[in-house]
Amino acid sequence: MSALIELLKTKQNRLCSVFFSAGFPKLEDTATIIKELSTNGVDFIEVGLPYSDPLADGTTIQYSSAVALKNGINLDVIFEQLKSVKKENTAPLVLMGYLNQVLKFGEEKFCESCRECGIETVILPDLPMIEYENHYKALFASYGISNVFLITPQTSDERxxxxxxxxxxxxxxxxxxxxxxxxxxxxxxxIAYFERIKAMNLKSKLIVGFGISNKETFDTACDYMNGAIIGSAFINFLDEKGVAAIPEFTKGILA
Amino acid sequence: MEPKFQPTKEGYYGQFGGAFIPELLYPNVKELEDNYLEIIYSEAFQKEYKYLLNQYVGRPTPLYLSKGLSKKYNASIYLKREDLCHTGAHKVNNTVGQILLAKHLGKKRIIAETGAGQHGVATATVCALMELECIVFMGEVDIKRQAPNVARMKMLGATVMPAKSGSRTLKDATNEAIRDWIGNPEDTYYLIGSVVGPHPYPDMVARLQAVISEEIKAQLLEQTGKENPDTVVACVGGGSNAAGAFYHYLEDTSVELIAVEAAGLGVNSGESAATSQLGEVGVIHGSKTILMQDEYGQIIEPYSISAGLDYPGVGPLHAYLYETKRATFLNATDQEALDAAYELSRVEGIIPALESAHALAALNKMDIKAGQVIVLNLSGRGDKDLETYIDNLKE
Known part of the structure; x- marks a missing residue:
C-alpha cells in the first residue's frame, strides 16, 4: 500500500497539502521545498510539473510555471530532483501535470520514473475518467500508481x-x-456544496483545493472535508519571501 | 459501407480527437455532446440556419472558373468564393450555426477566441444579430497586429479581452477562453472557430462548414455535368475551411484532397506553422492531434505571415487525413503566398486573404495534368491583409 493511502487511513482530519511548481523560484529549489514542507507539518506535497499551456490554472501558477520553464526545468530534471530526496523520508509526493507531458515523455517511461522516485499518486486534470479507464488504468495499476479525480460543484451525484x-x-x-x-x-x-458531498458518505477521503489561500479558508474547508490543498497562495509567498521563510507559511496555516 | 472519416461516438478519428477536458468542463461539453446533432438537424434549426445563410451571409457563394489560372496550368481551376461571405470569410457559416445552437441551449453569454480577428468578427456579428453578450479573447500581440478587426468587434458591441499569458497569440487566447468557460459553467457558451477543441466541436464545426462542399457539388454539376472535381485544394490552420470544402468528398477516394499548411520562412527554418511536418501526436485544447511541441511536450509557438494559419495543432480530422494519406499535405512559405496573392489580384481582380493565398501557392507545387478539374476554396478576402500586402509589394 502506498505511503499516502496509509497516511489517509491513519489521519482523517486537517490533512494539509501544499502545491508548488518544481523548479520555482530557482531550478534547484525543488528538493529544499519538499524537505522544508515535510519537516514543518505538511502531510503530503503536490509537485507541479510546469507546463506551457496550463488550462486549469490561474495567473499565479501560470507565472510560476513560466519561470520554472525559463529556469530550465523539465521532466528529466524533475525526476532527478525527486530521486535525490527519496531517501530523506519526506511527506508523500503527488505529481500534478498535464497529459501532454506524460504522452510526450512516454507513458511507460513516466510510470517507470515515478516508481524509481517513489511516486504513487498523480493528478492529471485533463485526463478525463473515460480516457483513464480505457487507456491508463491498467498501466498505472501495473506500476502501483493511483490517479486522483476532480469533482466540482457541477459534477452530478451519479458521476x-x-x-x-x-x-x-x-x-x-x-x-x-x-x-x-x-x-x-x-x-x-x-459550504452547501461541501455539505452535499459530505452527506453522500463516500468511501474516499475528500481534500479541497482551488481557492484555499489562508488559515481561515483552510480551517473552513477542514470543518467539512478531510483536508485542503494550498497552491497559489504558497507560490505567491515563495515569490515574495523565498524558500527560507517556509516555516513562517506553514505556521500561519497550521497554528 | 461504414464511413471512414466520421468520428466515433467518443469523437475519435482513428487515434485522434476525443475530449481531454478537465472535470470542470465536463457538464458543459457533455450538454453539447448530448444535444448538438438533435438540435442541428431539427426542422426549426435547419429552417432558420438556411434562411440566415441565404439572406444574411449571402449563400450560395459563387463557384467561379478562373480563366487566368486555368490557362496558366492548362486545367480547369474553379474558385469557391467564400471570400464573398458576409464578414469576408467562411468563418460566419460556423458562427451562424453555433449561435442558433447557443440560443436553443438557453445560453446568455458568448465567448470566443480569435487569432487574426476573423472568427472574432464573425462571432461579434452574430451576437449583435441575436442580441447576446459577446466576449472575444485575443492575444495581446494579435490585438496590436490586427487593429482594424479589433475596432470592428468593438463597433459590433463585443468586448475584446486581451490574452496576456504565454506567447499572447491564438493558442493563449484559446486557453483564456477555456479558463473563462471553467469559471462560468452555466450561462456561457464557448463558440469555437475551427475544427479543433474537445469532441463534439471538431465534428460540429465540420458539419456547419459542410455547406461549402454541398454547394460545390451542385454548382459543379450545373456547370460541368459532373459533381466531382479531380481535386479539392484548401489551406489548413485549425482546418475549418478545408473541413467544409472536403466534407462531402471525404469518403469518395476518386477525389484528391490537398491541404496546404503555412511553412512560414520555410518548413525547417524554425519559423513555421507546418504542423503535419513538424508536429507529433499530442493533446492541445482538449483534443488529441498532431501538435508542434518540444521533447518534453511543451507547446511550440508557430509562425506564419498569416495570422489565421499559425496554430500549433491541427483539427483531429485533418490529423487523421494526414495519417491515413487520404489527403495530401503541401505547404507554402510566406513569400510564395504573397506572390500567389499578387498574381490572383492581377489575373482575376480578386484580392485573396493571406490564408487562402497559401492554397493558391500550392498550385505551383502540384503535378497538374492537362484538363484536370480543380476546386480551390478561396476561404477569405484580403481586405484585412492590405497592410501586409502594401508593405511587401515590390515596385
Whole structure:
C-alpha cells in the first residue's frame, strides 16, 4: 500500500497539502521545498510539473510555471530532483501535470520514473475518467500508481459515485467553478456544496483545493472535508519571501 | 459501407480527437455532446440556419472558373468564393450555426477566441444579430497586429479581452477562453472557430462548414455535368475551411484532397506553422492531434505571415487525413503566398486573404495534368491583409 493511502487511513482530519511548481523560484529549489514542507507539518506535497499551456490554472501558477520553464526545468530534471530526496523520508509526493507531458515523455517511461522516485499518486486534470479507464488504468495499476479525480460543484451525484468507486487515494474537491488561484473567502454556496458531498458518505477521503489561500479558508474547508490543498497562495509567498521563510507559511496555516 | 472519416461516438478519428477536458468542463461539453446533432438537424434549426445563410451571409457563394489560372496550368481551376461571405470569410457559416445552437441551449453569454480577428468578427456579428453578450479573447500581440478587426468587434458591441499569458497569440487566447468557460459553467457558451477543441466541436464545426462542399457539388454539376472535381485544394490552420470544402468528398477516394499548411520562412527554418511536418501526436485544447511541441511536450509557438494559419495543432480530422494519406499535405512559405496573392489580384481582380493565398501557392507545387478539374476554396478576402500586402509589394 502506498505511503499516502496509509497516511489517509491513519489521519482523517486537517490533512494539509501544499502545491508548488518544481523548479520555482530557482531550478534547484525543488528538493529544499519538499524537505522544508515535510519537516514543518505538511502531510503530503503536490509537485507541479510546469507546463506551457496550463488550462486549469490561474495567473499565479501560470507565472510560476513560466519561470520554472525559463529556469530550465523539465521532466528529466524533475525526476532527478525527486530521486535525490527519496531517501530523506519526506511527506508523500503527488505529481500534478498535464497529459501532454506524460504522452510526450512516454507513458511507460513516466510510470517507470515515478516508481524509481517513489511516486504513487498523480493528478492529471485533463485526463478525463473515460480516457483513464480505457487507456491508463491498467498501466498505472501495473506500476502501483493511483490517479486522483476532480469533482466540482457541477459534477452530478451519479458521476461522483463513479469517481468514488475508482478512487484509491483521495478525491480532489474543487472548491468553486474556477481555475486555480481564486480569491476571497468560502461562500455559503460553497459550504452547501461541501455539505452535499459530505452527506453522500463516500468511501474516499475528500481534500479541497482551488481557492484555499489562508488559515481561515483552510480551517473552513477542514470543518467539512478531510483536508485542503494550498497552491497559489504558497507560490505567491515563495515569490515574495523565498524558500527560507517556509516555516513562517506553514505556521500561519497550521497554528 | 461504414464511413471512414466520421468520428466515433467518443469523437475519435482513428487515434485522434476525443475530449481531454478537465472535470470542470465536463457538464458543459457533455450538454453539447448530448444535444448538438438533435438540435442541428431539427426542422426549426435547419429552417432558420438556411434562411440566415441565404439572406444574411449571402449563400450560395459563387463557384467561379478562373480563366487566368486555368490557362496558366492548362486545367480547369474553379474558385469557391467564400471570400464573398458576409464578414469576408467562411468563418460566419460556423458562427451562424453555433449561435442558433447557443440560443436553443438557453445560453446568455458568448465567448470566443480569435487569432487574426476573423472568427472574432464573425462571432461579434452574430451576437449583435441575436442580441447576446459577446466576449472575444485575443492575444495581446494579435490585438496590436490586427487593429482594424479589433475596432470592428468593438463597433459590433463585443468586448475584446486581451490574452496576456504565454506567447499572447491564438493558442493563449484559446486557453483564456477555456479558463473563462471553467469559471462560468452555466450561462456561457464557448463558440469555437475551427475544427479543433474537445469532441463534439471538431465534428460540429465540420458539419456547419459542410455547406461549402454541398454547394460545390451542385454548382459543379450545373456547370460541368459532373459533381466531382479531380481535386479539392484548401489551406489548413485549425482546418475549418478545408473541413467544409472536403466534407462531402471525404469518403469518395476518386477525389484528391490537398491541404496546404503555412511553412512560414520555410518548413525547417524554425519559423513555421507546418504542423503535419513538424508536429507529433499530442493533446492541445482538449483534443488529441498532431501538435508542434518540444521533447518534453511543451507547446511550440508557430509562425506564419498569416495570422489565421499559425496554430500549433491541427483539427483531429485533418490529423487523421494526414495519417491515413487520404489527403495530401503541401505547404507554402510566406513569400510564395504573397506572390500567389499578387498574381490572383492581377489575373482575376480578386484580392485573396493571406490564408487562402497559401492554397493558391500550392498550385505551383502540384503535378497538374492537362484538363484536370480543380476546386480551390478561396476561404477569405484580403481586405484585412492590405497592410501586409502594401508593405511587401515590390515596385
Amino acid at each position: 461522483i459515485r463513479k469517481i468514488d468507486e475508482m478512487t484509491e487515494a483521495f478525491i480532489y474537491v474543487v472548491a468553486s467553478s474556477s481555475i486555480t488561484g481564486a480569491k476571497g473567502g468560502i461562500s455559503d454556496g460553497q
